[in-house]
Amino acid sequence: MNALFGSSRLSRNLIATAAWLCYVFLLLPSLIVIPISFGNPGQIEFPPRQFTLALYQQFFTDQAWWGSMVQSLLVATVTTMLTLVLAVPAAYALVRSQLPRRNLLRGLFMMPMLVPVIVLGLGLYLQFSNWGLLDTTTGLVLSHIMLTTPFIMVSVMSGLHHSDVSLETVASIMGASRPVIFFRVVLPQLKASIAVGALFAFLMSLDEVVVAYFLTGTKAMTLPVKMYSSIRWELTPVLAAVSTLLTLLSLLIALGIIALQRKTEANP
Amino acid sequence: MAQSGTASELSLPSALMLLAPLTLLMLAILVYPLALTVWTSVYPGQFSLQAYTELLSSTLFLKVLKNTFEISLSGTLVSLLVGYPVAMHLAAQPPSRRTAYLIMVMLPFWTSILVKSFALAAVFGNQGLVNQLLGFVSGGQINLPMMFNRVGVILGMINFLLPFMILSILGSLLAQDRTLILAAETMGAKPLRIFWKITLPLSLPGVVAGVLINITLSIGMYITPALLGGRQDMMVANLVDFYTRQTLDWTAASATAVVLLLISGLLVALLGKVRGASGLSGAVA
Structure with missing residues (x-):
């Protein structure tokens, strides 16, 4: 060894x-x-000299804090559902058709991962200030769908490559219509890869700062934006409570993804 | 696998129907804003490249560009020097234990960059854990400035970059044929010589890919320099924000963004050449 x-x-x-x-x-x-x-609510302290829940109490009684957390959870949930609805059929069409130049489309769907996010933030800021979408949840969700698409694409396309095409062929020969094949044969085989992509997209949207910072003001502010300005300007100890909640959530999601990936590897 | 005409294959009209909604959204929310950025940079009323000539003669822009390359390259170098031994340590573990260590390596990848920035400021700040420990060991008051300066940016950056570097090098270490090393040992080669003559050269593809991924990821960084750096450590992404929000000069902001887009486009293309088309996506997913 x-x-x-x-x-x-x-x-x-x-x-x-x-x-x-x-x-x-x-x-x-x-x-x-x-x-x-769990320490001193007056200042950031390590090691902590007392044990209190004061910082969590501060977080959950301050509307600016828990309000932005609710907003983030809402944006991440809606974003994940809409990206799934748009990206899963598109991934299926890319893998199971002989469409000419489909690599071009695949490149388009992967592009958000390769462009520096600050450039996207500025472009969307210029665009949304023309379209009246600045500081709206709609504008933010639209841009998060764009940002999370590559992650769901990667996961679902690899799931499709590993799934059994012959089942689809058999279903088709036995007279099943295309929608029936998609919902009854394809989707059940993709359950795990769709779940992995969805968890990934949810976490991406939940943690996304730069674009949200460019696009939102006081009305549509998400938790990361609130945290960013708080770290920058005041560095309050409440941040430790927020960070702990976020870390636990990320950890849960990461463990979920690892467990699901094990499952897909075990029975491909 | 799916040859044309087989029953599992989608017809072109249905494929187009399934692809149309996402394609339209991407054209509207990705391609259009990028085009608008380019347009804004060259059309402030009429067509002109003035924004770019002004950038090139602006001392602020040139200083920020120099910062960006300096920070990005030194962060990558530190990440390589720290990441290589870690990759070797991982490669030497039995597979089950390696998985456990890999989860530790991947944890920062799953943690919000804001949580990490806040925590790094708490650990490396003036009254932070590291200074407390140093003070305790030396018996005096120690205030080593490691935050809100260049050191802070590099610390934040390598915390983010290391997982990518480690995974990339680990891949090429695990792919090596170990009988080569056994043979060299049998013939009496010393460990250091084996490392220089066999392990290191064979791992170069992973090193090159890891370095390129690190530079690509760090060149556009915004949060880390803004939160952990000082005023002297502004990077190109922070300059875009500065022009957009502080001076409200959208033409200059767009031109700066286009420059950043070109630099990172070049890097991605280079990475594609080294790693095949799935270069970055393979690293991220």
Whole structure:
């Protein structure tokens, strides 16, 4: 097992030490917010000298905080559902047809992942100020559908490549119509990859800052935008409570995705 | 697999019908705003390239461009130097334990960038955990400035970049033929020599891809320099925001955004050449 870099004990220990320092550096920021969030409500303190729920109380009694969290959950939920409705049929059509130049369309659907998000933020800002969509939930959801499309595409297209085409052929030969095949044969096989894509899209939308910062003001403000301005201007300890809630949510979603991916790998 | 005419294949009209809604949305919400940005940069009333000539003679823009490359390249370099030993450590683990370590590596990838920025400010700030520890060890008051300056940006950046670098290098380490190393050992080669002559050269494709992914991801960074850097650490993305919100100069903002788009387009194309078309998507998904 150590064949990769020889058998010297010294080099192995050096590498292990360096690696563990790095693991701590990667993990620490996500975990340290948890103890801080139960500590002193007056200032950010680690290690905390008392145990209170005061910061959570502050979060849930301040409308500006929990209101933006409700808004974020709403935007992420609507975005995920609409992206699924648009992207799953499109992925199916890309994989199961001989449409000429379909690579061009695939490139278009993947593009949001490759363009710096600040450029998209500025473009949408210019566009929505003409269209009267600035600081509206509609405008924000539209741009989040665009941003999350590549992630659902990647997941569903790989699911389609792994699914059994012959089942569709058999259904078709036995006289099933195209919609029946899609809903009764294709979709059931894609359940796990659709769920992975959906969880990913939900998390992306929930955490998205830059575009939301450009497009929203006081009315449609999401939690990340509220957090961004709070870190920038006041650095209040309430942030630790918000961060803990967000980290737990991300962790749940990540575990869900890992479990689902295991399942798809186990029975392809 | 699906040859033309087989029963599982979609007819062209139904394929078009399924693709039309998403295509229209992408044209309206992705292509149109990008085109509008280019248009705004060259048409402030009439056609002119003045915004670009002004950028090139603006000391602010040139300084920010220099910052951007400096920060992006040094962040990538640190990420490579830190990430390589981690990838080696992971490659040497038995598969089950490797999965557990990989989850630790991937955790930052799942955590909101705002949570990470806030936490890094708490850990590395003036009264943060690291300064407390240093003070405790040395027995005095230590206020090493590691936040709201260049060091802060780099720390925030490598926390974000490391998972991509590690996964990329790990891929090419795991793909190596280990009998080569056994053979070299049998013939009496020392570990350091084995590393320089076998492990490192064979892992270069992963290194190159990891470096390109890191530069591409860091060149357009906005949140990290804004929250963890000082006023001297503005990057191109922050300049776009500055022109848009502070000076309300949409022409300059658009021209700056177009420059950033071109730079990152070049990088993505380069990455595509190195890794095949799925370069970035493979790293992200």
